[in-house]
Amino acid sequence: xxxxxxxxxxxxxxxxxxxxxxxxxxxxxxxxxxxxxxxxxxxxxxxxxxxxxxxxxxxxxxxxxxxxxxxxxxxxxxxxxxxxxxxxxxxxxxxxxxxxxxxxxxxxxxxxxxxxxxxxxxxxxxxxxxxxxxxxxxxxxxxxxxxxxxxxxxxxxxx
Amino acid sequence: xxxxxxxxxxxxxxxxxxxxxxxxxxxxxxxxxxxxxxxxxxxxxxxxxxxxxxxxxxxxxxxxxxxxxxxxxxxxxxxxxxxxxxxxxxxxxxxxxxxxxxxxxxxxxxxxxxxxxxxxxxxxxxxxxxxxxxxxxxxxxxxxxxxxxxxxxxxxxxxxxxxxxxxxxxxxxx
Numbered sequence: 208x209x210x211x212x213x214x215x216x217x218x219x220x221x222x223x224x225x226x227x228x229x230x231x232x233x234x235x236x237x238x239x240x241x242x243x244x245x246x247x248x249x250x251x252x253x254x255x256x257x258x259x260x261x262x263x264x265x266x267x268x269x270x271x272x273x274x275x276x277x278x279x280x281x282x283x284x285x286x287x288x289x290x291x292x293x294x295x296x297x298x299x300x301x302x303x304x305x306x307x308x309x310x311x312x313x314x315x316x317x318x319x320x321x322x323x324x325x326x327x328x329x330x331x332x333x334x335x336x337x338x339x340x341x342x343x344x345x346x347x348x349x350x351x352x353x354x355x356x357x358x359x360x361x362x363x364x365x366x
Numbered sequence: 367x368x369x370x371x372x373x374x375x376x377x378x379x380x381x382x383x384x385x386x387x388x389x390x391x392x393x394x395x396x397x398x399x400x401x402x403x404x405x406x407x408x409x410x411x412x413x414x415x416x417x418x419x420x421x422x423x424x425x426x427x428x429x430x431x432x433x434x435x436x437x438x439x440x441x442x443x444x445x446x447x448x449x450x451x452x453x454x455x456x457x458x459x460x461x462x463x464x465x466x467x468x469x470x471x472x473x474x475x476x477x478x479x480x481x482x483x484x485x486x487x488x489x490x491x492x493x494x495x496x497x498x499x500x501x502x503x504x505x506x507x508x509x510x511x512x513x514x515x516x517x518x519x520x521x522x523x524x525x526x527x528x529x530x531x532x533x534x535x536x537x538x539x540x
Binding site for chain 2: 217221224225227228237239242247
């Protein structure tokens with residue numbers, strides 16, 4: 208029957224492993240005899256393959272890691288760099304486009320603004336001239352009318 | 367046995383003290399044997415390899431650099447021997463029996479141990495090693511990470527994966 212409690216399973220598992228390892232310790236004399244016989248003949252460097260780091264398993268020694276934090280980290284950094292570049296470029300383009308519409312940046316926009324201002328100035332001048340002309344004309348007419356009235360009065364007095 | 371106690375004994379062995387070697391042998395034999403049994407799956411081979419381990423501890427003790435990890439050094443030698451043994455001998459992966467009598471007799475406990483040994487042989491070396499060290503030597507996962515010089519997260523992950531697989535293999539028999 209499958210157990211749902213992983214702690215219970217682990218407890219039973221470790222008890223079994225302990226039970227398997229529960230063995231009488233062989234007498235030390237046997238070991239001492241082999242030492243006297245100068246076993247083993249392998250040197251320390253030969254035994255560990257001359258490596259500074261001695262991997263404890265074949266997996267660690269021979270099999271390259273298929274994936275790991277370094278791989279994911281590199282991919283993450285690259286993705287972040289691309290995202291920053293895309294967003295940054297987009298912002299710069301938006302700012303440039305906005306500044307072109309407002310006419311507040313760039314020599315071409317200055318020129319256009321100058322021309323526009325000059326056109327407006329010409330229009331203003333023309334309008335002023337037109338106004339002035341009208342006013343002058345009005346003044347002349349008023350003078351003529353007053354002169355006419357004056358002449359009429361003089362004529363009347365003479366008769 | 368504590369790491370530093372093992373350090374001091376190994377240094378004494380390097381000076382030629384056979385009593386220190388005997389103390390190290392009697393203090394660590396069972397856990398080294400249990401670790402090797404989990405790694406190779408054969409009691410006789412585990413016994414021979416355990417003796418070879420202490421033989422090499424005596425021979426290589428002058429090369430030992432004390433750093434508070436004396437036990438780890440002995441486990442490294444044992445692990446290397448297990449690795450060599452597995453490379454030279456194909457470890458049989460017998461089919462696990464379908465059922466096991468639901469009893470708590472001593473015989474069944476032994477049978478449980480045999481089943482566990484067989485199931486352990488089916489794990490990857492990394493997973494088997496973590497479970498063996500944790501179960502036999504009682505090392506906490508943090509010390510296992512220091513012993514194997516791998517991140518604690520990796521040890522925890524391997525342990526969890528091993529337990530998951532063992533649960534699938536042995537779940538019907540526990």
